[in-house]
Amino acid sequence: MVELGYDPNAFWNLAAFAVAAHDWGKATCTWQNYIKRGQGRRITHALFSAAVAADAMGNMGKSRAPDQRLLLAAFLAILSHHQQLYTGAFTGEGIRALGEEEICLEELKTVITDLQASLNLAVSQPVIRSYNGARLIGLVENLRRGVATLIKGTGQILAFKAIYCLLRQILCLCDNEASAYHGSGAVGPWAPEKAHFIYDHRTTFANFAGTPAGANPNPMQQRVRDASSPFLVLQAGCGSGKTGAALHYGHWLFSQGLANRLIFTLPTQFTSNSMYWDFSKSYGLPPAHVGLYHSEIEEVLRREAEDRVEDPGQYLQDQRFQNSFFNKPVTVATVDHLLYSLLHCHRFADRAFGNLVTAGVIFDEIHYYDTYTLQKIGQCLEILRRLRIPHLVMSATIPASFKEELQAQGQRDGITYQVITAGGGGDTIGTAPDVPFIIKKARAPLVTGKGEVGAELLELLADHLQCRQMVVVNQVEAAKGVARAIGRLYPRANLVCYHSEFTRRDRNRKEKLIKALFRPSVQRSPEEKHLIRECSLEDTDQVILVSTQVCELSLDISADVLYTQVAPADSIVQRGGRLHRRGKAPHRSRCGCDYCREREYLNLDYHYRLWLFPLPWEDRWSLLPYVVPGAGGNILQASWENITDEDEYSFPRVQEWVDRLYPEPPWLRDTEMLNLVLEDAVFGRRPRERFGAPDQGESQGSFRARQSSYASYTVLPGQLVATGTELTPEKIKELGVRVGWPKLKRWEQHLRREGNVLLLDLPYTWEYGFLFPGDPVANG
Numbered sequence: 001m002v003e004l005g006y007d008p009n010a011f012w013n014l015a016a017f018a019v020a021a022h023d024w025g026k027a028t029c030t031w032q033n034y035i036k037r038g039q040g041r042r043i044t045h046a047l048f049s050a051a052v053a054a055d056a057m058g059n060m061g062k063s064r065a066p067d068q069r070l071l072l073a074a075f076l077a078i079l080s081h082h083q084q085l086y087t088g089a090f091t092g093e094g095i096r097a098l099g100e101e102e103i104c105l106e107e108l109k110t111v112i113t114d115l116q117a118s119l120n121l122a123v124s125q126p127v128i129r130s131y132n133g134a135r136l137i138g139l140v141e142n143l144r145r146g147v148a149t150l151i152k153g154t155g156q157i158l159a160f161k162a163i164y165c166l167l168r169q170i171l172c173l174c175d176n177e178a179s180a181y182h183g184s185g186a187v188g189p190w191a192p193e194k195a196h197f198i199y200d201h202r203t204t205f206a207n208f209a210g211t212p213a214g215a216n217p218n219p220m221q222q223r224v225r226d227a228s229s230p231f232l233v234l235q236a237g238c239g240s241g242k243t244g245a246a247l248h249y250g251h252w253l254f255s256q257g258l259a260n261r262l263i264f265t266l267p268t269q270f271t272s273n274s275m276y277w278d279f280s281k282s283y284g285l286p287p288a289h290v291g292l293y294h295s296e297i298e299e300v301l302r303r304e305a306e307d308r309v310e311d312p313g314q315y316l317q318d319q320r321f322q323n324s325f326f327n328k329p330v331t332v333a334t335v336d337h338l339l340y341s342l343l344h345c346h347r348f349a350d351r352a353f354g355n356l357v358t359a360g361v362i363f364d365e366i367h368y369y370d371t372y373t374l375q376k377i378g379q380c381l382e383i384l385r386r387l388r389i390p391h392l393v394m395s396a397t398i399p400a401s402f403k404e405e406l407q408a409q410g411q412r413d414g415i416t417y418q419v420i421t422a423g424g425g426g427d428t429i430g431t432a433p434d435v436p437f438i439i440k441k442a443r444a445p446l447v448t449g450k451g452e453v454g455a456e457l458l459e460l461l462a463d464h465l466q467c468r469q470m471v472v473v474n475q476v477e478a479a480k481g482v483a484r485a486i487g488r489l490y491p492r493a494n495l496v497c498y499h500s501e502f503t504r505r506d507r508n509r510k511e512k513l514i515k516a517l518f519r520p521s522v523q524r525s526p527e528e529k530h531l532i533r534e535c536s537l538e539d540t541d542q543v544i545l546v547s548t549q550v551c552e553l554s555l556d557i558s559a560d561v562l563y564t565q566v567a568p569a570d571s572i573v574q575r576g577g578r579l580h581r582r583g584k585a586p587h588r589s590r591c592g593c594d595y596c597r598e599r600e601y602l603n604l605d606y607h608y609r610l611w612l613f614p615l616p617w618e619d620r621w622s623l624l625p626y627v628v629p630g631a632g633g634n635i636l637q638a639s640w641e642n643i644t645d646e647d648e649y650s651f652p653r654v655q656e657w658v659d660r661l662y663p664e665p666p667w668l669r670d671t672e673m674l675n676l677v678l679e680d681a682v683f684g685r686r687p688r689e690r691f692g693a694p695d696q697g698e699s700q701g702s703f704r705a706r707q708s709s710y711a712s713y714t715v716l717p718g719q720l721v722a723t724g725t726e727l728t729p730e731k732i733k734e735l736g737v738r739v740g741w742p743k744l745k746r747w748e749q750h751l752r753r754e755g756n757v758l759l760l761d762l763p764y765t766w767e768y769g770f771l772f773p774g775d776p777v778a779n780g
Helices: 008-021 029-037 046-058 068-079 105-119 133-150 154-183 219-225 242-255 269-281 298-308 312-323 335-340 349-356 371-386 400-412 455-463 476-489 504-517 526-534 569-576 594-598 635-642 651-661 671-679 729-735 741-746
Strands: 231-236 261-266 290-293 330-334 359-363 391-395 418-422 437-441 468-472 495-498 543-547 561-565 609-613 647-649 712-717 737-740 751-754 757-760
Touching: 008 046, 008 068, 008 154, 046 068, 046 133, 068 133, 068 154, 154 349, 154 371, 154 671, 219 231, 219 242, 219 418, 231 242, 231 400, 242 261, 242 269, 242 359, 242 391, 261 269, 261 335, 269 290, 269 330, 290 312, 298 312, 298 729, 330 335, 335 349, 335 371, 349 359, 359 371, 371 391, 371 400, 371 671, 400 651, 455 468, 455 476, 455 561, 455 609, 476 495, 476 543, 495 504, 504 526, 504 543, 504 729, 561 569, 569 609, 569 635, 569 651, 635 651, 647 651, 712 729, 712 741, 737 741
Parallel strands: 231 391, 231 418, 261 330, 261 359, 290 330, 359 391, 437 609, 468 543, 468 561, 495 543, 561 609, 712 757
Antiparallel strands: 437 647, 712 737, 751 757
16 A cells, blocks of 8 residues: 555545445435435435535544545545446436435434544534535535546556545445344344455465365475565466465465455356366365356356355355455456456446455466457556556466566566476476377378368277377367267267357256266266266266367366367467376376376376377368468467477477467557556446446457457357247356357358347257258268
8 A cells, every 4th residue: 555655544544434424424304204204215325425524524624634535535435335436427417406405413413423432533523414416416526526636647546546446345345244234133243253245364274284285285386385476477387286376375465464365367267167166175265265256157156055055046146246346355257357347347346446456366377368358468467566466477388478578567567577487297397397298290180171070080089999088179160070970980989079159058067077077987976977877978988079179278187198180389288288187207107197097997008199180271261260361370380380290298398389489579558448447447437338238248348358350149049949938148148159150140041039139040959069051060
């Protein structure tokens, strides 16, 4: 707070004042008649509270007046404690039409006298006995002018936004807690053990030391734990324990008083869900201290509520509410929600920003994002640096150009990042790097330009039928075609097709199925065995998974052999992270990892390999989505040429591939986004302008965290929607499938609209998703 130019003692005094004064507006005679006698009407009180507070503070002598910026923030927090401010708030016709509203001044003075004694508040008694619409609107305009006059320049505006949002969040949290405590029917004074929305973050890591990562950190995790730096960059191999390292970092921040909450951001909803579950299951964090937020958390929380609480509906409502503004000591969220919380993209954005001020932020899998989103994350990092908010950036594949640019920008903001680099097994210092597998380059494409599955892949599949095999392709339709071809050849195989164009219901079920199939059969739970049988598969150790690049982050599994179309080097690395995970050597007899010991169905001389397949380079459409037809350069060709046949997959080699592929530093600033953040510092735009309808999964407003290379739309399989079905937002999320417009346009005659919902009347199956006419999967 001192670094932002504000006195902490003055801040906490004004925070106490704001909490005490936020309901003073209920002293209007109209409100009192409504409360005490049930007469008249209930009117807004926040605006009157700000007016009475301003009157009380305005009567203080100049020698006793607090920092005017903090006082302004306190008035604004009182004004906004029931609704986020926006340009034009509290100045509409309804306010203008207000007649004289008298204040029950004598009763209010008694309340203030008691507060002065109990809280030692330095505040005078109010003297104004009534307010009308014109006077109230004048107050709001004075507050707006105060912001414009006192706060100038990017640095000052960001600092004021941080102080204002933090003060507002403290006020709102106290208000929420008091209302919940009163509404619960509790008796006696409030105590921490009776809290609904307040958590003791000092106990969050109490059980972490008893977990493997906490009790026996590997060398890399020890280096992060001992770094003693609030600004870190961590580059470590897949499966090396980055999550455990991040928790050591968070534990250190808590112990040093540098943060009282952690915000973990990830690229996808699935990875967010997985980390949310792992924090309590694998790392000992109290379930009540861990929150989850993204646009589709209802399914996760609903399953949780059914097991935990008597009132699932109330539980779901409470969790969604407080997780939206990072209220718990640890919140896992997609990076989208963090970016949307910097602006007025949702109704609790300012509360989220307030909690961000006292948080430590972890950006996991930073390599995943495209240039568009990475630019916005870079701008977010600049804002965090300016506000001195601790953060950790981590991934297995961070190009040297990225680290150099981040370091240069940090130094311009007075921040030096400590960079920790470690390879497989947790570290590379003093030991040879792990080499879990060898890369073999195939002779011909995995899928030909005519859409036929290559003979070389089919031969390799036949040679490894006893194994856990994984085929990764770059396009959804290719995944369907390959899976269908394999299914015709091996109808009794445990075959699973997995891509982005399934309904949420099917996607969730498939993810559970895949995890079960890649677990040793002797270790599967009764529920997993039942799911496998229910899907007409065999409870064996053999499986063939055909997937698109969605597997790169969403699936924490380990295959015995992997076949993949060439992709950008960093994507190949992530796909390789699903092969012989945490392995030490490419030969089973020489490795000795847990994976090798439990895979008794593999021969001792078994060699782990990733087969890298070229693309039909002459077919420009086969290069999608990584190379847009007509664009210059070919990142796929460069990746193919960087990797040699019989290449070793090791952390040093991974770094070489990525550095050669991305020699130019990324652009980590977004001036347009920064201007929008500054515009929304206090007033600014409404969520409907910044984001659009709140029930939409993606922004349709003036700020968007992601940008697709082409438009895509949510469609529902027509066959799954019975006549007369009410298409509620929840039903749309359950059955909706996101499909690119080029594909939909080709079969536009099969689209129909019910209200605002698109239905696609083409066959849809659990196995493959939509079956488009003319495609190999539909005709096979």
